[in-house]
Amino acid sequence: MTSQKHKPIRKAVFPVAGLGTRFLPATKAIPKELLPVVDRPLIQYAVDEAREAGIEQLIFVTGRGKTAIVEHFDTAYELETTLQERGKSLDVLEPTRVLPGNLVTVRQQVPMGLGHAIWCARAIVGEEPFAIFLPDELMIGTPGCMKQMVDAYNQVGGNLISVLEVPREDVSSYGVIAPGAKAGDGLTEVTGLVEKPPVEQAPSNLILSGRYILQPEVMRVLENQEKGAGGEIQLTDAMAQMIGEQAFHAVTFAGKRYDCGSKTGFIEATLALALEREDMGAEVREIAKRLLGS
Numbered sequence: 001m002t003s004q005k006h007k008p009i010r011k012a013v014f015p016v017a018g019l020g021t022r023f024l025p026a027t028k029a030i031p032k033e034l035l036p037v038v039d040r041p042l043i044q045y046a047v048d049e050a051r052e053a054g055i056e057q058l059i060f061v062t063g064r065g066k067t068a069i070v071e072h073f074d075t076a077y078e079l080e081t082t083l084q085e086r087g088k089s090l091d092v093l094e095p096t097r098v099l100p101g102n103l104v105t106v107r108q109q110v111p112m113g114l115g116h117a118i119w120c121a122r123a124i125v126g127e128e129p130f131a132i133f134l135p136d137e138l139m140i141g142t143p144g145c146m147k148q149m150v151d152a153y154n155q156v157g158g159n160l161i162s163v164l165e166v167p168r169e170d171v172s173s174y175g176v177i178a179p180g181a182k183a184g185d186g187l188t189e190v191t192g193l194v195e196k197p198p199v200e201q202a203p204s205n206l207i208l209s210g211r212y213i214l215q216p217e218v219m220r221v222l223e224n225q226e227k228g229a230g231g232e233i234q235l236t237d238a239m240a241q242m243i244g245e246q247a248f249h250a251v252t253f254a255g256k257r258y259d260c261g262s263k264t265g266f267i268e269a270t271l272a273l274a275l276e277r278e279d280m281g282a283e284v285r286e287i288a289k290r291l292l293g294s
């Protein structure tokens with residue numbers, strides 16, 4: 001059995017302190033992570049993906065105005081009582097339930113970058129390997145992206161990041177890997193990492209797609225991490241320092257990724273997921289055809 005070799009991944013950090021300025025005015029009073037793709041808030045997809053991968057503890061790195069995310073995962077007595085009185089099923093609320101104690105929040109008081117946000121969770125993460133989910137990246141697959149990564153982790157241990165290919169001209173918006181030797185199906189060693197490189201300096205067109213399994217040592221590296229791209233403390237820079245010290249692999253996600261950090265990506269996700277739904281797919285297809293005039 002390979003699955004016992006490495007410490008299990010039981011905790012996941014969700015950096016959700018961002019202001020969501022690209023979606024203003026929608027995100028003035030509502031956290032971006034609660035914007036719905038069809039009928040589920042974005043954060044719910046990430047949490048569902050985490051649970052499928054066996055993660056128990058959810059750690060939200062939040063900021064001012066983000067408490068509604070925590071409310072979403074709380075029991076809503078009035079709502080539930082009303083639904084029950086009306087003879088309605090509560091099944092729809094099932095994904096929002098969390099075992100007592102399994103949701104923890106920490107605050108990132110000042111937006112200093114992704115690396116800093118992750119570092120804010122250090123006391124809760126402790127000395128265990130942990131997962132990170134960037135909820136803007138909506139990953140749809142069977143199994144889900146993190147489950148694919150945990151399966152790979154059970155083989156190789158160490159640190160893993162999910163990657164995907166983008167057109168070369170787009171690499172400077174992302175973290176980019178220098179790929180090394182193939183280590184298995186969809187698994188590659190990582191020999192270098194660079195955050196938002198100029199196109200001509202990018203080591204590949206394989207970008208970090210918002211899912212990580214990291215060893216707790218990264219917190220020590222982040223502690224002393226200097227500012228990087230965009231004047232922010234970058235997680236990518238801290239990870240780059242761990243290459244050579246610890247195993248580092250990239251998992252090419254077999255599935256579909258939607259960039260819900262952009263408006264068009266958000267619309268694409270909504271349309272794609274609606275088209276796949278049994279209860280509305282056919283109707284949405286008709287609507288789309290009508291709108292396209294064909």
Ligand code: G1P
Nearest residue numbers: 114137174175207208209210236
């Ligand atoms: C972050 C990471 C970057 C990654 C990207 C994925 O960048 O720093 O490495 O490729 O998420 O969406 P951000 O989009 O926060 O600038």
